[in-house]
Amino acid sequence: MDELSTARRLSAAVLAVSNQLSVPEVLQTIVDTARELAGAQYAALGVPDDAGSFAQFVVSGVSDEVQAAIGPLPRQHGFLAVMLRDPAPQRVPDIRADPRFHWWPAAHPVLKAFLGVPIITGDEILGAVYLANKPGGFTGADEELVGVLAAHAAIALTNARLHARNRELTIAEERARIAHDLHDAVAQRLFGLRLTAQAADVLLDRDPTAARAHLAEVTTLAREAAEELRAAVQELRPADLTTDGLPSVLRKQVSILDRAYGGSPHLTYSDNDPPELPMAARTVVFRVAQEALHNAVRHAKATEVRVTLQATTTSSVRLEVADDGRGFDVEPTLRAGRSLGLRSMRERACAVRATLKVTSTPGQGTTVTLEVPHA
Template sequence: MEPLHTARRLSAAVLAVSNQLTVPEVLQTIVDTARELASAEYAALGVPDDGGSFAQFLVSGVTDAQQAAIGPLPRQHGFLAVMLREHRAQRLDDIRADPRFAWWPSAHPVLQAFLGVPIVSGDEILGALYLANKPGGFTDEDEELVRVLAAHAAIALTNARLHERNRELTIAEERARLAHDLHDAVAQRLFGLRLTAQAADLLIARDPAAARLRLAEVSALAREAAEELHAAVLELRPARLEQDGLTDVLRKQVRILDRASVPKLVFHDEDPAVLPPAQQTVMLRVAQEALHNAVRHSGATLIEVRLAGRVLEVADDGTGFDVEQTLKAGRSLGLRSMRDRACQVRGKATITSSPGRGTVVRLEVPGV
């Protein structure tokens, strides 16, 4: 194979790791590239699960009809299992002649020449690349090429793990924040409602007019508590970003918070860009964090949310604060998490504030 073509195909596979692709798409690109560059008839990439089978098993060179005839995902047996236990590559002229070979289903293609390379991160084997049936057998050059691709598969799988852990941490943080919100807002309103109802009960006999006023307060408190609960449930419910789009989701959330909160909330959309899903999610989460801070802590009378192009701004006319001093004191108010979220999509989050001058949270994401 021409060196220039090989370099281009390797480059495309490497770029797939950093592009906005799903992990299965990246791994499929890697397994297809391995088969092409090594001139193999078949290739596969397996990622094991904890139950003796495979969480993912991607193939190249096998038609959909052949896959259906072969049956369900393979178990970890024979050379599939060998490659998940041993850190070194395996190269054989005929896999069937090796005593570690087990079996394959009757509809499985007949394999002969074999090359297996583990996908390794540190001391852990994350999976393996399997290639089979190259005329004349696999070479040292083939093994080196597949090692490079296996290394990039390890990066993709490691990144996926980190993303999942970050997602779990984010969910935990948001649950804690919502619990705090419910305690501060709804629980306090319900406590006030109970006290007011008790006062009305005491006044019924001796001052019916005053009792009626207290009962009107009970009605108002109950309505406010219901609105607070509605706003909290809205945040718990997964946003319909794919169906509704970022603009509509933000507009709805601002409208509900406006009804449930003391400050006036206003939403402006000024020709917002169409963003990929990852950027939309980050935009929404940063907006929610900024709104939470503004509603609960700023003492503002007006909060404005603006979505323009690739920029989100949440501005309030509240008391403001010293940003750096707040961060140094360990009272981040979600500032660090907003910056961390922005970094996930190569965006930039800035928080501008000073005592008595309000606060502006600004997030800008790059074009893809």
């Protein structure tokens, strides 16, 4: 690959970090670019979890069939673990001959020449990029090139972490607001109850009719206080698909997102009381809705997002998430493999025999429609 082609591929990977793609999409772009530019047969990027495994492990050069045969995500051992503890890049001519090498599953490709570059922000190692099997071995130039890509992976992971923290803070602030409103509203109702009850007590002997009117008002105030309390508790309590049902969980999700994003875009939800689905189908509908909402509020630059859940005349439940955002070309995006979100939604739909349709046109918004059989 000539210098101009290398620069273009590197530029595309760097731009992916700032193009508001999802973190998995950015990491996949970085891994694919590292493998191509370094001339490696295989590449991977691992982000550790706190349980000795990996929260994310993105690969390039390994088919889906081989990945399935290898099994679950790897544990933090051997060179995988070395790269998560040592901030120095590692280059070895044959990983199998290094004493730090442990083992790999039977279906795992045989690795020889190895290059590992940690993903670092400050003094913290966020993960590592792994490359293997370059004819003639890896060079210092390869190490430098992959180091640039690892630095941009660090930016993507750090931004994702900050976004998650900001979202948690926003939701925490929203819960605090609800609690404050609850205190004010219920306290006011209870104060009114006390005054009205005292007035009824004063009037009981001299004006029974007026006393009964005040007691009727006490009943009304008590009912309103109970309704406000119930509504606030429902908002504070985390939604549960099993106990709350799909419509309620979707309604709460939309409401929280609408407030968390300050009403920009404005999100609305409606349903026609569709029949309850099996738990697996409920989960798929909710996850597809989450993915579609994520795309709408994060990437589409929409002003309106509508979520609809309804029963159809063909014994199915239809979810529709429609936005008026910038849209995109669906088929070219799928063919190029640039949207892990679309792929994930389709895989979830297939798992419950559902039908997924994504319609979108640049500049004219996007509509995600999922139909799940309930009979």
